[in-house]
Amino acid sequence: MLKDSFNRVHDYLRISLTDVCNLRCQYCIYEEHTSFMPPHQLMQADEIDEIAKVFVKLGVKKIRLTGGEPLVRKDAEDIILKLSKYPVKLTLTTNGVFADKFIDTFKRAGINSVNVSLDTLNSDKYLHITRRNVFAVVWNNIQLLMQEGFHVKMNVVLMRGVNDMEILDFIELTKEHPVHVRFIEFMPFEGNEWSEGKVISYNEILENAGEDYSFIRIADEKNDTAKTFKPLNHEGTFSVISTMSAPFCGNCNRMRLTADGKMKNCLFSNGEADILSALRNAENIIPLIEECVKSKAHSHGGQFNGEYKAVDPSRIVNRKMINIGG
Ligand code: SAM
Numbered sequence: 001m002l003k004d005s006f007n008r009v010h011d012y013l014r015i016s017l018t019d020v021c022n023l024r025c026q027y028c029i030y031e032e033h034t035s036f037m038p039p040h041q042l043m044q045a046d047e048i049d050e051i052a053k054v055f056v057k058l059g060v061k062k063i064r065l066t067g068g069e070p071l072v073r074k075d076a077e078d079i080i081l082k083l084s085k086y087p088v089k090l091t092l093t094t095n096g097v098f099a100d101k102f103i104d105t106f107k108r109a110g111i112n113s114v115n116v117s118l119d120t121l122n123s124d125k126y127l128h129i130t131r132r133n134v135f136a137v138v139w140n141n142i143q144l145l146m147q148e149g150f151h152v153k154m155n156v157v158l159m160r161g162v163n164d165m166e167i168l169d170f171i172e173l174t175k176e177h178p179v180h181v182r183f184i185e186f187m188p189f190e191g192n193e194w195s196e197g198k199v200i201s202y203n204e205i206l207e208n209a210g211e212d213y214s215f216i217r218i219a220d221e222k223n224d225t226a227k228t229f230k231p232l233n234h235e236g237t238f239s240v241i242s243t244m245s246a247p248f249c250g251n252c253n254r255m256r257l258t259a260d261g262k263m264k265n266c267l268f269s270n271g272e273a274d275i276l277s278a279l280r281n282a283e284n285i286i287p288l289i290e291e292c293v294k295s296k297a298h299s300h301g302g303q304f305n306g307e308y309k310a311v312d313p314s315r316i317v318n319r320k321m322i323n324i325g326g
Contacts, residue, residue, distance in 0.1 A: 001059040004296040011061045016259040016325025018068040023095050024131035027192045029322040043261045043276055045075045049082045056086045065092040066325040077105045084109035097134050099141040103148050113151040116142055120163045153180045158200040167208045174236030181238040188313040189321040196309045202242035223253040244308035249299035263292045268301030270317040
């Protein structure tokens with residue numbers, strides 16, 4: 001069992017399969033971004049399998065695949081199927097563009113819940129945010145996933161003046177569809193022009209939602225990052241991931257592996273453990289993993305605490321989100 005110095009059990013691993021993405025979301029990656037990791041630097045399918053096996057032995061019960069965009073990787077199917085043999089809840093976060101090509105793979109792998117990112121319900125705005133004209137493809141794939149029986153969680157990063165006026169539209173979606181909308185507070189990463197003024201906070205979201213809807217809070221599951229609400233008589237639910245205004249670090253159970261095989265104990269940690277190099281040198285990776293977990297700061301990688309309005313993004317040392325894996 002992996003425990004940090006605050007006695008938090010770590011049993012959830014997020015694995016980034018690639019730093020490549022087919023979208024160019026403004027808050028994540030530059031339009032002209034071209035410095036992708038060379039293939040030999042990436043964890044290969046067998047290496048991902050081998051590393052995952054060790055994490056499972058150390059008590060991991062949930063694995064999420066992410067990226068970049070996990071489904072652009074040529075051997076994504078192979079990796080998904082390889083990982084499906086472990087006794088873990090396997091899931092993934094995707095922009096949904098290629099989801100239709102993976103329905104059978106997801107089913108074969110026992111994946112029943114998929115997070116799809118969709119920041120707007122307006123196709124022009126989608127093009128503006130992602131710089132790619134694929135709103136209809138993603139929307140159709142979300143419908144398809146639901147028809148095929150998957151539980152769809154829709155990730156919506158809210159930014160002031162960009163999509164905050166769509167909060168009620170997203171909640172309206174949950175009336176007829178059994179979808180789970182997750183409003184995510186905008187977080188600071190290198191080069192994403194974050195400022196506290198752009199963050200739509202948990203309180204603001206609830207105030208806005210309360211203007212048109214009555215809803216009840218649903219009890220959190222252990223280690224939940226989301227505070228979840230059920231609008232009365234709606235099929236679906238919505239939640240808020242309040243990383244900035246109401247952090248949930250106290251019961252964090254998450255660890256991350258970047259596509260180049262570096263372990264991060266927090267999305268905001270600047271320390272990394274080089275798991276892939278150790279594996280390639282035939283070293284025992286268990287002590288590295290244990291040490292990485294033990295060195296975890298209480299919150300936000302030790303880079304900022306307290307009031308998010310006082311965060312100075314220029315002082316945060318971290319990779320770009322695209323290179324971490326959200
Ligand atoms: N390509 C996949 C996707 O679009 O879902 C997976 C990778 S993406 C980095 C994972 C999640 O991180 C997405 O839901 C994305 O919206 C979110 N994300 C990226 N940058 C963010 C930021 N600055 N603040 C909050 N969430 C962010």
